[in-house]
Amino acid sequence: MDFRVMNLDSPLFHTLHQMMDLADDKTLNAPTQSYVRDAKAMATTPADVKEYPHSYVFVIDMPGLKSGDIKVQVEDDNVLLISGERKREEEKEGAKYLRMERRVDKFMRKFVLPENSNTDAISAVCQDGVLSVTVQKLPPPEPKKPKTIQVKVA
DSSP states (O other), X not given: OXXXXXXXXXXXXXXXXXXXXXXXXXXXXXXXXXXXXXXXXHHHOOEEXXXXXXXXXXXXXXXXXXXXXEEEEEETTTEXXXXXXXXXXXXXXXXXXXXXXXXXXXXXXXXXXXTTEEEEEEEEEEETTEEEEEEEEOOOOOOOOOOXXXXXXX
16 A cells, blocks of 8 residues: 655645534534424423314323413414423422422424314313313315216207
8 A cells, every 4th residue: 555645735635624623613513402402302292192083182291381381383384383391490498409300391292284184273271281282174175076068069
């Protein structure tokens, strides 16, 4: 093998040096903190999805959240976004934590709704830490009746 000493002023060396500098820059192509937090929330929020004859029901455990802490939204006309965040209770004077094991975290799930979902008829109920979001189905389209064309005599 023939190894030759590369000139440090060569364009190839200069380009490699720039690439290495960019690789050291942690902000380049690094996911933002909020993206990482949302991705973690999506992965750790289990959900059940049920289909009924006239609706879809999404059931998500949201322990410790009040209804005002939960958001149910429809994005892009067909994406159901359910999110919430449980925050740490304020410490009362004289009290201190000896152990903190309960999750203080964000809950989030996104669902692409089927085409027959009626996004104008969505309801959400939270009871005992369980959120149920009901999306009504659109009625099936009327079957098209055959159109009769009258045949004329030429």
